[in-house]
Amino acid sequence: EVHLVESGGGLVQPGGSLRLSCAASGFIVSDNYMSWVRQAPGKGLEWVSVTYSNGKTYYADFVKGRITVSRDTSKNTLFFQISSLRLDDTAIYYCARTGISAPGTFDDWGQGTPVTVSS
């Protein structure tokens, strides 16, 4: 059974940084496409990034230059490091296994980890 668990969220001051984790079970992270999607309080879903199985990552413009996505194969975990945090980065951050049903489908989701940017 596929299971995704995000962690690492919390309260951070503007300009700070965070590293989010997405621990997977039931499949191998590095063999799959993996995405990050976020949802600001009371707002809609927003695609953030996708990492293909070859390691290539694409980012939304609003995070480009501020995030690094990496994988730890020994831990079967995806990491999302974001810096220069802004107030509007406040959101629940979900990781999602991507592209199983069709190109770009977010087939399996974690429960999300909340990030609050506030002074």
Added chain:
Amino acid sequence: SYVVTQPPSVSVAPGQTARITCGGKNIGTQNVHWYQQKTGQGPVLVLYDVSDRPSGIPERFSGSTSGDTATLTITRVEAGDEAEYYCQMWNSHSDHPGVFGGGTQLTVL
């Protein structure tokens, strides 16, 4: 960037048919997917590639495209269908392949 438009809300009585639209230029050239998100829960894929249903999604959920509009249709609407519905596009040839519509709140009267 690619812009995707959804109506903020749709209301329907139980047993009736709900139609939720998603507009985008040349939408037929994109992979179009739909998600259901109930209050306090994570999103769930309900349709992919316009009209295909993942395992476990009822046949009451269907999809179509016409022109620059994709439509999610839910027949015989039930109280449990009340949720936010998001369309999502994917363009594998783009450096920004993923985009969501703003979401539509389906209210079952």
